[in-house]
Amino acid sequence: MNPAAGAILKERSFADAERGLKAYLMALWRMHPVLRGVTAQAGPSAPRRVSFDGGYIRVAALHSETRADLIYWAALAHVAAHLIFTPGRSPIGALKPLQIALVSLIEDARVEALAIREYPGLHRLWAPFHAAPPGSAPTAEFLMARLSRALIDPAYRDDDPWVRKGRTMFFDHRLQWEQPAISRQIGGLLGNDLGQMRIQFNAKTYVVEPAYRDDNAGLWDWGDAPPQSADDSEVPIEAFRMVRQENDDPSPQRRSHDESASAAISAREQPIAEDAGVPVARYGEWDYALGRERPDWTTIMEFEAQRTPTVGLDRLLNEYSDVESRIQKLIRSARVGRPVRMRRQPEGERLDLDSCIRAAIDCRLGVSPDPRVYETSEMRDRDLAVLVLLDISESTKEFVKHTTTTVLSMERAATALLAQAMEGLGDPFAIHAFCSNGRGEVRYYRVKDFDQRYDAAAAERLAALRGGLSTRVGAALRHAHREIERRQSHRRLVLVITDGEPADVDVEDPKYLVEDARKAVQELAHAGIDVFCVGLDGGGDSYLTRIFGRRNAVQIDRIAALPEKLPALYFRLTA
Amino acid sequence: MSAGQCSGIVRSPALEDGIMQLEDYLITEEPYYRAIGGEVALFEAAYARRMPMMLKGPTGCGKTRFIEHMAWRLRRPLITVACHEDMTASDLVGRFLLDASGTVWHDGPLTLAVRHGAICYLDEIVEARQDTTVVIHPLTDDRRILPLEKRNETVRAHPDFQLVISYNPGYQSVLKDLKESTKQRFGAIEFRYPSTEVETEIVAHEAGIGGAVAEKLVKIGQRSRNLKGHGLDEGASTRMLIQAGRLIAEGVALASACEVALVLPITDDLDIREALSQTIAACA
Numbered sequence: 001m002n003p004a005a006g007a008i009l010k011e012r013s014f015a016d017a018e019r020g021l022k023a024y025l026m027a028l029w030r031m032h033p034v035l036r037g038v039t040a041q042a043g044p045s046a047p048r049r050v051s052f053d054g055g056y057i058r059v060a061a062l063h064s065e066t067r068a069d070l071i072y073w074a075a076l077a078h079v080a081a082h083l084i085f086t087p088g089r090s091p092i093g094a095l096k097p098l099q100i101a102l103v104s105l106i107e108d109a110r111v112e113a114l115a116i117r118e119y120p121g122l123h124r125l126w127a128p129f130h131a132a133p134p135g136s137a138p139t140a141e142f143l144m145a146r147l148s149r150a151l152i153d154p155a156y157r158d159d160d161p162w163v164r165k166g167r168t169m170f171f172d173h174r175l176q177w178e179q180p181a182i183s184r185q186i187g188g189l190l191g192n193d194l195g196q197m198r199i200q201f202n203a204k205t206y207v208v209e210p211a212y213r214d215d216n217a218g219l220w221d222w223g224d225a226p227p228q229s230a231d232d233s234e235v236p237i238e239a240f241r242m243v244r245q246e247n248d249d250p251s252p253q254r255r256s257h258d259e260s261a262s263a264a265i266s267a268r269e270q271p272i273a274e275d276a277g278v279p280v281a282r283y284g285e286w287d288y289a290l291g292r293e294r295p296d297w298t299t300i301m302e303f304e305a306q307r308t309p310t311v312g313l314d315r316l317l318n319e320y321s322d323v324e325s326r327i328q329k330l331i332r333s334a335r336v337g338r339p340v341r342m343r344r345q346p347e348g349e350r351l352d353l354d355s356c357i358r359a360a361i362d363c364r365l366g367v368s369p370d371p372r373v374y375e376t377s378e379m380r381d382r383d384l385a386v387l388v389l390l391d392i393s394e395s396t397k398e399f400v401k402h403t404t405t406t407v408l409s410m411e412r413a414a415t416a417l418l419a420q421a422m423e424g425l426g427d428p429f430a431i432h433a434f435c436s437n438g439r440g441e442v443r444y445y446r447v448k449d450f451d452q453r454y455d456a457a458a459a460e461r462l463a464a465l466r467g468g469l470s471t472r473v474g475a476a477l478r479h480a481h482r483e484i485e486r487r488q489s490h491r492r493l494v495l496v497i498t499d500g501e502p503a504d505v506d507v508e509d510p511k512y513l514v515e516d517a518r519k520a521v522q523e524l525a526h527a528g529i530d531v532f533c534v535g536l537d538g539g540g541d542s543y544l545t546r547i548f549g550r551r552n553a554v555q556i557d558r559i560a561a562l563p564e565k566l567p568a569l570y571f572r573l574t575a
Numbered sequence: 576m577s578a579g580q581c582s583g584i585v586r587s588p589a590l591e592d593g594i595m596q597l598e599d600y601l602i603t604e605e606p607y608y609r610a611i612g613g614e615v616a617l618f619e620a621a622y623a624r625r626m627p628m629m630l631k632g633p634t635g636c637g638k639t640r641f642i643e644h645m646a647w648r649l650r651r652p653l654i655t656v657a658c659h660e661d662m663t664a665s666d667l668v669g670r671f672l673l674d675a676s677g678t679v680w681h682d683g684p685l686t687l688a689v690r691h692g693a694i695c696y697l698d699e700i701v702e703a704r705q706d707t708t709v710v711i712h713p714l715t716d717d718r719r720i721l722p723l724e725k726r727n728e729t730v731r732a733h734p735d736f737q738l739v740i741s742y743n744p745g746y747q748s749v750l751k752d753l754k755e756s757t758k759q760r761f762g763a764i765e766f767r768y769p770s771t772e773v774e775t776e777i778v779a780h781e782a783g784i785g786g787a788v789a790e791k792l793v794k795i796g797q798r799s800r801n802l803k804g805h806g807l808d809e810g811a812s813t814r815m816l817i818q819a820g821r822l823i824a825e826g827v828a829l830a831s832a833c834e835v836a837l838v839l840p841i842t843d844d845l846d847i848r849e850a851l852s853q854t855i856a857a858c859a
Contacts (some may be wrong), residue, residue: 023806023850027798028857073853121857322804341661357671357678
């Protein structure tokens with residue numbers, strides 16, 4: 001078979017199994033490492049073994065004669081055993097390449113033995129891959145493969161004195177298997193022996209056997225020179241902390257490491273666009289001190305929405321894949337619609353028992369009965385339009401506590417998930433964003449309009465939103481009012497997501513813009529448009545309540561939970 | 576052991592026969608229940624004051640078995656109602672039915688318990704609509720009355736009556752949740768998966784298998800619970816482990832028993848199924 005074709009087949013099988021493999025590691029060890037899939041390289045420089053670097057695992061295209069279907073499971077279980085039982089990178093010291101290979105081999109056997117103690121079935125998973133025959137030629141590679149087999153398979157018989165010596169030493173130290181130092185001790189001695197027997201060993205062509213084991217690069221501190229040029233367009237994550245979770249919330253430290261990579265990428269890729277906005281409307285502003293509206297006081301400038309690749313956003317959304325599946329389920333149950341029982345109908349499929357009884361009683365009394373004795377079921381229909389208004393002012397550039405994610409990134413991820421929910425439910429929706437630079441420049445960005453679909457282009461516009469400037473909520477609300485009032489639906493909702501108090505550069509009095517926003521909300525309510533606010537500011541209770549009303553504002557104190565809570569909130573609001 | 580279950584109307588003869596009829600709901604044999612903390616003593620104390628109680632926890636953790644055990648222990652009849660979304664207040668409280676001579680009032684299960692002093696257990700109460708559950712409010716404060724407007728009667732609760740509800744707060748509670756005013760009327764006991772030793776004991780006893788096999792099943796169950804929030808809504812419950820154990824007691828191999836009782840029912844996601852199967856293989 002053409003080896004390239006074989007590589008392609010295996011590649012597909014890792015991608016197919018990837019999700020199951022991740023769940024496997026989570027189930028066995030509550031481990032959530034970063035997996036990088038197989039690369040498309042072919043030829044001699046292609047990596048042939050799985051490699052790990054802390055909690056970052058690079059999977060290669062693996063081939064095996066035996067048990068090919070289980071090789072990725074075996075490989076990842078093996079790396080997991082290292083991540084648990086190998087304490088970190090060891091200094092090379094004075095070890096020669098042959099000794100390094102042997103110390104790694106013993107370490108492989110040691111961590112596997114410890115893993116098997118906890119999960120006996122792993123023995124059945126790994127042992128069949130060790131197929132080195134006992135009578136093979138005494139080259140270093142064959143001897144080492146036979147030694148590996150002898151260490152894992154108690155039924156294997158081998159006459160070679162070196163292999164037997166290695167096996168004896170390993171099992172004599174059975175009680176010290178928890179100590180990593182024994183690998184160096186035993187491996188160093190065995191390496192010495194092979195060297196004295198003048199067995200040839202070519203460190204450059206040596207590949208670890210069997211195929212499921214890793215290349216051991218992650219065990220050693222190589223100093224300046226990394227062992228192989230790996231597919232290093234990625235920023236490797238440095239330190240891995242095992243996720244010991246008491247609850248379902250991902251540990252902020254783990255997320256921070258994942259996020260540092262994506263934050264780095266998104267910072268590199270987003271251009272700083274300084275284009276001019278187009279003034280499209282003027283609105284009045286309420287001055288509470290005067291008790292009057294200042295006519296035509298603010299100007300809305302619509303800015304062309306930029307687009308940027310959604311790499312960073314997708315990466316953040318990956319963290320929330322479970323929220324996504326939950327949303328899908330909620331969509332299905334909300335959308336299929338719950339049949340509502342309509343009682344006391346003049347006609348229908350069934351009799352409404354209570355009405356019938358009332359009618360019978362009335363007959364008895366000699367009163368003419370109410371003929372509405374039927375009941376029927378109706379599918380509940382959804383008829384609402386939503387406009388999501390995002391605050392992208394300067395404060396959203398701040399980092400969420402204990403993470404390297406900005407508030408704006410969280411808002412973005414939450415909005416993306418919400419958009420999925422709304423798209424799935426079929427509710428017409430729009431996503432707009434705003435910030436302001438004085439009353440003459442209230443910037444308004446259209447990520448998605450009502451008549452557009454939420455597609456890749458919309459996601460790119462969402463990803464391109466940049467934080468900056470101030471928060472003149474009232475003006476933005478009035479513009480949103482104009483946008484949504486054209487919608488003909490039973491219910492119309494403006495959903496505002498903001499992280500701070502209304503403020504602007506040309507306004508001194510902190511109450512002024514709060515009161516103006518409150519007035520704008522009242523104007524919307526007067527037109528039959530609901531406004532609801534999701535506040536991300538811990539101390540925001542007072543002004544949020546003042547602007548939106550106590551029942552129409554909610555605080556999310558843990559911003560990291562926003563992507564999870566926002567869609568849930570939406571379902572509840574619109575049930 | 577039998578605990579009467581009804582989700583509908585019960586024929587209600589004259590009041591004097593009420594006590595006799597509730598004998599159907601008395602539990603005569605001790606239901607096996609292995610305490611995991613002080614919950615038995617806590618519930619006895621709560622019952623002594625007829626305090627309304629809420630049993631919270633994931634499915635399959637022993638809530639129903641617990642209340643059956645307590646009803647047996649306290650020698651009270653237990654009337655269980657399985658709540659669902661289509662349930663109306665009439666289903667709980669009662670309604671008029673027509674017969675040859677005219678209209679006859681039939682007590683619902685809740686009224687029956689209130690009148691004759693049984694423990695009324697509303698299972699999965701969050702499934703019912705909120706306009707149905709408010710019926711219980713006057714019973715759960717100091718008044719302990721149940722107004723029957725259609726009869727123009729106010730039933731005062733029998734001194735032995737107690738209301739117990741079960742509540743499984745899952746993500747589904749985004750759409751359906753108890754009102755705050757309802758929740759605050761109850762004391763709550765939380766049920767979680769027991770510790771390894773206790774769960775092994777329970778599984779071994781209920782499935783009729785040896786300790787070593789039970790230990791393996793419990794280990795598998797615990798690993799599956801690691802996937803809660805990472806592909807599964809809930810891991811395998813104790814009940815599922817018992818089912819797997821029962822199959823093993825009938826001679827089925829462990830891997831197949833787990834496949835049938837744990838993996839296949841819990842998820843349709845092929846990737847997660849494969850991960851679970853591999854996990855089971857590793858534990859076995």
